[in-house]
Amino acid sequence: MSTRIDGAAAEDRALAYLLRQGLQFVARNYRTPHRGGGEIDLIMRERDGTLVFVEVRQRTHRAFGGAAGSIGWEKQRRIVFAARHYLLRLKQPPPCRFDVVSMENGALQWMRAAFDAG
Structure with a gap:
């Protein structure tokens, strides 16, 4: 249970930070309906209309590549899968x-365009 609470707190902090940077909130914890799909922690929108799918990671230490390094190709594949599922709901998908x-040891880092859909 504490992992879930810690994850929600990290998402809250990331959301507040992104809002302060001028992004607009769209959705949180978007999940595909089928088992084996993916989840997107935050969906935000830039001022120019770009839809931003955000993965939030928190680690207490940098072992094994730290927070950002923990997002391997399989996790990326699941996020992209969920994003494609989300985009199917839109009449005209925007740039994304x-x-x-x-977040590591209290420091927050925002990495724009951290990975591609391809």
Whole structure:
């Protein structure tokens, strides 16, 4: 249970930070309906209309690559899968990108365009 609470607190912090940077909130914890799909922690929108799919990662230490390094190809694949599922709901999908907000030892880092859909 504490992992879930810590994850929600990290998402709250990331959301507040992104809002202060001028992004607009769209959705939180978007999940595909089928088992084996993916989840997107935050969906935000830039002022120019770009849809931003955000993965939030928190680690207490940098072992094994730290927070950002913990997003391997399989996790990226699941996030992209969920993003494509989300975009199917829209009449005209806007430009989009995949960002990561990582937190280690209290420091927050926002990595724009951290990975591609391809």
